Amino acid sequence: MSFVEYGDTIKDGDTAIVFLGHESMFPVKVQHGGVTQTKYGVIRHSTDLIGKKYGSKVTCSKGGWVFILHPTPELWTVNLPHRTQILYSTDISVITMMLELKPGSIVCESGTGSGSLSHALIRTVAPTGHLYTVEFHQQRAEKAKEEFREHGVEHLVTVTNQDVCKNGFGVSGIADAVFLDIPSPWEAIGHAKSALKAEGGRICSFSPCIEQVQRTCLAMEEYGFTEINTLEILLRVYNVRTISLQIPDLGKAAEDNSSAGFDSSNPSNQGSPGTNLQQGTVQFKSGVPLKEMVGHTGYLTFATKSLF
Amino acid sequence: MAVEWGLSPRICEGDCAVLKRGDVFKAVAVLRQRKIIFEKQGFYLDNAIGHVYGTTFEVTSDGNLQPKRQVEETTTETKEAGTDNRNIVDDGKSQKLTHDDIKALKDKGIKGQEIVQQLIENSTTFRDKTEFAQDKYIKKKKKKYEAVITIVKPSTRILSTMYYAREPGKIIHLRYDTLAQMLTLGNVRAGNKMIVMETCAGLVLGAVMERMGGYGSIIQMYPGGGPIRAATSCFGFPKPFFNNLHEFPLSKVDSLLCGTLSLETLPSEPEDTALTEEETNGLVDEKQTSVQGTEEESSAETAMEINQTEEQETMDINAEDAEFKENKERENKENVREKQRKQWERTKKLTEAAALLREKNADGLLVASKFHPTPLLLSLLEFVAPSRPFVVYCQYKEPLLECYTKLRERGGVVNLKLSETWLRSYQVLPDRSHPKLTMSGGGGYILSGITVVLDKGKSDSSNLEALKMEEPSSKRCKVQDLCC
Numbered sequence: 001m002s003f004v005e006y007g008d009t010i011k012d013g014d015t016a017i018v019f020l021g022h023e024s025m026f027p028v029k030v031q032h033g034g035v036t037q038t039k040y041g042v043i044r045h046s047t048d049l050i051g052k053k054y055g056s057k058v059t060c061s062k063g064g065w066v067f068i069l070h071p072t073p074e075l076w077t078v079n080l081p082h083r084t085q086i087l088y089s090t091d092i093s094v095i096t097m098m099l100e101l102k103p104g105s106i107v108c109e110s111g112t113g114s115g116s117l118s119h120a121l122i123r124t125v126a127p128t129g130h131l132y133t134v135e136f137h138q139q140r141a142e143k144a145k146e147e148f149r150e151h152g153v154e155h156l157v158t159v160t161n162q163d164v165c166k167n168g169f170g171v172s173g174i175a176d177a178v179f180l181d182i183p184s185p186w187e188a189i190g191h192a193k194s195a196l197k198a199e200g201g202r203i204c205s206f207s208p209c210i211e212q213v214q215r216t217c218l219a220m221e222e223y224g225f226t227e228i229n230t231l232e233i234l235l236r237v238y239n240v241r242t243i244s245l246q247i248p249d250l251g252k253a254a255e256d257n258s259s260a261g262f263d264s265s266n267p268s269n270q271g272s273p274g275t276n277l278q279q280g281t282v283q284f285k286s287g288v289p290l291k292e293m294v295g296h297t298g299y300l301t302f303a304t305k306s307l308f
Numbered sequence: 309m310a311v312e313w314g315l316s317p318r319i320c321e322g323d324c325a326v327l328k329r330g331d332v333f334k335a336v337a338v339l340r341q342r343k344i345i346f347e348k349q350g351f352y353l354d355n356a357i358g359h360v361y362g363t364t365f366e367v368t369s370d371g372n373l374q375p376k377r378q379v380e381e382t383t384t385e386t387k388e389a390g391t392d393n394r395n396i397v398d399d400g401k402s403q404k405l406t407h408d409d410i411k412a413l414k415d416k417g418i419k420g421q422e423i424v425q426q427l428i429e430n431s432t433t434f435r436d437k438t439e440f441a442q443d444k445y446i447k448k449k450k451k452k453y454e455a456v457i458t459i460v461k462p463s464t465r466i467l468s469t470m471y472y473a474r475e476p477g478k479i480i481h482l483r484y485d486t487l488a489q490m491l492t493l494g495n496v497r498a499g500n501k502m503i504v505m506e507t508c509a510g511l512v513l514g515a516v517m518e519r520m521g522g523y524g525s526i527i528q529m530y531p532g533g534g535p536i537r538a539a540t541s542c543f544g545f546p547k548p549f550f551n552n553l554h555e556f557p558l559s560k561v562d563s564l565l566c567g568t569l570s571l572e573t574l575p576s577e578p579e580d581t582a583l584t585e586e587e588t589n590g591l592v593d594e595k596q597t598s599v600q601g602t603e604e605e606s607s608a609e610t611a612m613e614i615n616q617t618e619e620q621e622t623m624d625i626n627a628e629d630a631e632f633k634e635n636k637e638r639e640n641k642e643n644v645r646e647k648q649r650k651q652w653e654r655t656k657k658l659t660e661a662a663a664l665l666r667e668k669n670a671d672g673l674l675v676a677s678k679f680h681p682t683p684l685l686l687s688l689l690e691f692v693a694p695s696r697p698f699v700v701y702c703q704y705k706e707p708l709l710e711c712y713t714k715l716r717e718r719g720g721v722v723n724l725k726l727s728e729t730w731l732r733s734y735q736v737l738p739d740r741s742h743p744k745l746t747m748s749g750g751g752g753y754i755l756s757g758i759t760v761v762l763d764k765g766k767s768d769s770s771n772l773e774a775l776k777m778e779e780p781s782s783k784r785c786k787v788q789d790l791c792c
Contacts, residue, residue, distance in 0.1 A: 005499055006671050006696070019722055019760075055694025055760045067722055067760045070695040072495045090729060093492035094485050100463045103498040103521025123497050124519065199317040200362045210734075210741055217736045230734040233485055238705070238726045240712045285709045287726055287753075299734065307362050 001054070002152035003071060003119055004126040010049045010068060015151060017069040017079060018043070027071070027079045029150070040064025071151070073119040083140050086116035087181065087206065090235040091297055096124055098302045099177040099202045103128055108171065108178045108195045110134040110164035110188065112144045117179065122148075122156045131157040132171050132195075134164045164188050169195040180205040181298075185212065186219035193223050196305045203305065208298045216301055225303035232299055238287035247280045317360050319459060324544030325353075325361070326466050328458040330451060333470035335462060335542040343371070349455055356459055364458045369417035376456055390436040404430040420454035427453075440740060462543050464491075464515040471511055471539060472751075479508040479539075480678055481703050483751025485731045487512065490674055491519055493756040494699045498523035500671040501664070503691055505529040505558070505684055507677040510540035516674065517549055525552040527661050527670070529561065529688065531679070554661035561687050564662055669693040676701035681755070682711045686718060692759050694720075699756045708755045720762030728753050 001007040001014040010016055014030045020038060028036050034045040041062030043049065048058050054070040069075060074089050087095075095117070101107060105125045112118055112135035121131050135141040141161040148154045160170045165184060168191030169175070178192040178201070185205040192203050203225065205216050213230055220228050319325060323338045327346050334346050340354050351371045356363070365373035390396075405427060413423050427449055428434050434442060460466060468484035490512070496502065496519040504526055506512040513528055517540070520526065528535050535555045556564075563569040670692045675684050681700045692698060698721075702708050708726055715721050729751065733744040 004497065006693075008669075008693070021722075023723065053694060053761065055696075055758075057761060057763065068695075069722075069758060069760075072697065074493060074495065074697075089492055090489065093488040096492060097468075097484065097488035098465055100465050102518050103523060120492065123495070127498055127523065128521075199360055210736075213734070213736055214738065214741060218738070228736075230736045232732045232734065234730040234732070236728045236730065238728070240709050240726055285706075285713065287705050287709055301736070304362070306364075307360055 001070060003073060003076070004123055004153055004156065006054075006070060008053055010052050010054060012050055013150075015071050015076075016049065016054070017071055017075045019067040019069050021066075023078075025069070025075070025079060027076070038064075038066060040066060073116075073123045076119050076151075077116045080114055080116060082114050083143060084111075084113040086114045088116070088235075088294075088297065089120075090233055091206070091300065092117055092120045094231075094233050094300060095179060095204050095206075096120060098300070099179065099204055101125060101129075101177060105129045105176045106132070106174050108132045108134070108169040108175045108192070110169065110180060111136065111182055112141060112159060113181065114140075115144045115147055117181070118144065118148075118157065119151070119153075121179075122153045126153070126156050129156070132160065132169055132175070133157060134160045134162060134169055136161065136163045164191060167191075171195055173198055176201050178203045183212075184215075186215040189216065189219040189223050189225075193225075193305060200305045200307055203303050205301045206298045207301070208296070210299065213299045213301055220301070220303045224306065226306045227304040228301065229303070230299050230301045232296070234294070234296075236293060237290050239290065241286055241288050242283055243286050243288075244281040244283045247282060249280065317362075319356050319359050319361060319363075321357055324462055324542055326460050326462050326470065326542075328460050328466075329456065331473075333466055333473070335467065335470065346457065347455075351457075353459075359459070361459060361461045364456050366419075367455045367457065373457070388435045389439040389442055391438060393436075393438070393441070396433050396436055402431055402433040403427065404432065414453075420450075423453045424449045464518050464543075467514065467539060467542055468511060471509070472748075475509075479511050480676065480701075481750065481752055482508055482512070482676055482701055483729075483731065483748055485729050486701065486751040486754060487515055487676075489727075489729060489754055490676065490699045490701060491515055493697060493754070494672045494674050495697050496520065496672065496674070500524045501669065502526045503529065503665075503670045503673045503688060505673075505675045505677055505688060507531065507536070507679070508539070510535070510537035512674060512676045513537065513553075514540040514543045514545075517545055517553070518543060522546075522549045522552075524671075525554065525664065527554045527556055527664055529556055529558050531558045531677075554657060554664060556658065556661040556665060560658075560662075564665060565687065565690055569662060665691045670696065672696050673698040674701075675699070681707050682714050685711055686714060689715075689718075689720070689759060694759050694761045696759050697756065698759065699754060701752055701754055703750075703752045705753045708753050711755055715757065718762075720760055721757045722760050724755065724757040726753065726755050 001011065001016070007014075010030055012030060012032050016028055016030055017025050018028050018036065018038065019025045020040070028043075030045050030049050032046050032050065036043045036045070038060055041060035041064060043058060043060055043066070049068060052058065052068065054068060056068055057065050058068055059065045077086065077089055077092070080086070099107070101121065101124045103125060106129055107121050107125060109118060109121060109131060110133065112133040118131060118133055125131060133144070135144060138161050141159050145154070145159045148157050148159070162170065164180075164182060165187035168188075169178070172194045174197060175195045176197060178195055180188055180192065180203070182188060185207060196203070203220070207213050207216065217228055217230065319338060321338055321340060325336055325338050327334045327336055327344070329347050332347060336344055336353070338353050338357065340357070341352065343350050344353060349367055351367045351373060353373065355373045356365060359375060364376045366376045368374050410423065410427075413426065424446065428446065431445075434445065437445065464487070465484070468487050471479045472481075472483050494502075496516050498521050500520060501524055502516055502520070504513050504516055505528070513526070513535075516526060530536070560569055668691050673688055673692050675681060675688070675698075677684065681702050685698070685700060689698060700708065700711065705726070705728075712724055712726055715724060730747070731751065732747050735742055735744055
């Protein structure tokens, strides 16, 4: 396994995702002799995991079972150990497309944070591209390096421990795209510009507050960036549910019911929506929005470094 | 296989490029002495050849392009502005220049920038407007009179934005942020073996090809006579990108799954000839629309001027229409031979695609079509390896509700998620930041999930049911309580 290549079978040293059901999952580092506890019982790595196919059902000691999934940047994002606030796949998707990333792209990123976006960027630019990521927090930078090594992608990424606002990205004139997720992105726009290729490139800055966006936009304009565009992307998730609504009793006689109201529109009781007059309910399938949704992650400001 | 694509930063003859004016895009083929009509302006691209992508050009009065250097800001620096609009009356007489005056200025070939300056000088109310209103006035006039066009390299970002704005119907209203979700949720990357089923003019296919960068393979499932790749051709992918692009007719999926697909007999099958004919018709239609496109821009059908043909010969025929008629008979004979050759090639490609599908080890499935998603999913998932993502797009939510239910019944999938994204744009200006007035009402819905090993046998499916019930049951009750 690697985060940039699918493998069929689980091997020693792999990072696998244990899927317990209904979005309940966690990552596990597969090791000879290793054991993992789940609520369905113990998983013994040597016998239960190594050599099995990814996607297999694994029976745990208490008779319950789980699925073992191949890691992807998206699964990692929802399972990684948080060292900072992270970017989720909804924002990551738009960032990747709007920065025009593809195999071979050279990307600069700061800060590395927990590496949620980093994994997605590496996935997209592999096998010929490279990610230069800058993190001013030494411990986080080291932890990120360690993870990249464990995930088999260290050859595609360079982690630098420095302050991007003061020292920049450590590269110049080679990047196709720059991504900033730092508290004061406007202080790094100059460095971003010099990191980008002479013939141009794309930049994105992620900020939760509109004041940060305003200062960033001004800085971008000052440095000659064009096509400055700020947007926000919101994910709405729906639960698929069968809903039954009761039919009100308006005092009508039982015989009349068959010729009036809902029944006439749906005389044959095929599929949903279905009526059940005996119980006095109508059933239908609905996509029900979650009770609470993420209302704001951050504003994404994109711009192009143009030629002049 | 590794192809360095997009390295040449210069505009070359024969390139696929995108014209950009403000927020409006148009994909064109860069050809010499060919008039392009864009945003009610006609011009030639000849002068643009050799310039770097991203260059901004001004359209001169004779229809040529002239590179524009850094914008010299119109120096209305000695700013005089009012504080509010209490004394500004709309009497319709504030602009001293008449329509005819403006037309005369334009006819003289005066630069747009100067026309804007004149309009400002002849506006009696301009000085009384607030600074912000002046800004807005200038911007509006600039947009109208200063014709600057930037030529950019095509990308998924640009083409998907362009299609969504110009021809959303052709891509079943798949908004660009939704396409972005599909690529990410589908873990599309170099080296994958992807199955793509789309009726989005080849836009989704192009997006997948861009993300795979020529590494790995793609099998495009197509309905009807052949895959439509009008949008794919706008990307200007290098030839090697097509080496591992396969196609397989949707109508043969069932027989492939049953093991009754017989390739040896295919070329002589009557329906196959019908397919070829259909394809030829398609080409003629495309030719007609592309001719129209050069004549009248207003037609909604003609956003793309790039010929949608893959074969060089057909392109030549398009160019020399008169000769085409004269040589019709000879052509016809050649056509028969050509047809046979094509058919043989089709069979060969079909054999390859069938072999790839039979391995049943695809790394992902992307569906974005006008068809009902449920039957597509239930069949096409058979070709996907376990622990791989799949993503289905649908313009409407209801079919995905059914698809969700049917996939749950089938089993072999986990982490099913039905979602939608909302996209909101912002105006960010000092003291004037707010969400844009309008936002897109709908960009479609996505159902995504991950395949797992599908156990055959009753005991397992009931077990699966148990797992399914175990987790969300409490939640389900809550939701139902809420709704009732």
